[in-house]
Amino acid sequence: MDEIATVAAEGDFRGAAERFVDLVGRGPNAWTRLPPALQEMYVANAPGWLAEYEASRDLGVDLDRLREFDPPVLLTTGETSPLFFDLILERLRSALPNARKVVLPGAGHVPHLTHPGLLVGLLAGFLLERRIPPG
Secondary structure (H helix, E strand, C coil), rough: CCCHHHHHCCHHHHHHHHHHHHHHHHHHHHHHHHCCCHHHHHHHHHHHHHHHHHCCCCCCCHHHHCCCCCCEEEEECCCCCCHHHHHHHHHHHCCCEEEEEEEECCCCCCCHHHHHHHHHHHHHHHHHHCCCCCC
C-alpha cells in the first residue's frame, strides 16, 4: 500500500490506480481486463483514496475495547487477498470473542464484485443462523 501511495503522491494517479487494482483489488494483470470506463473511475478516485490512506495512518484499533464487544461478527477475506488483510483480520478475530473468519475460495479483495453470489450466500446464512431480521 505504501508503494501505491507513493505513486499517487507523485501525481501518477493512473499508475497508482493500476497498481491498486492489480495488487489489492482484483489480482495480477486485472487492470488490462477492466473496461476503460472502470479504469477511469479508479483513476478519478485515486486522489480521494490517497487522502483516506494518509489519514488512516494515525488511526489505531483499541483491541482491549473490542474484547468487550460480544455480538456475533463475521469477518471475511478472499483466498487471493493480499496478506496484510489476513493479518488485520487475525488481529480482529483474536480480539472479538464471537468472531468467525471465513475465507472465500477464489475471491480477492472485492468479492462483492467478483463473487457476489458466494458472498451473499455466506452473509444470508450468517444472518439466518442468528435470526437477525433484514433491515
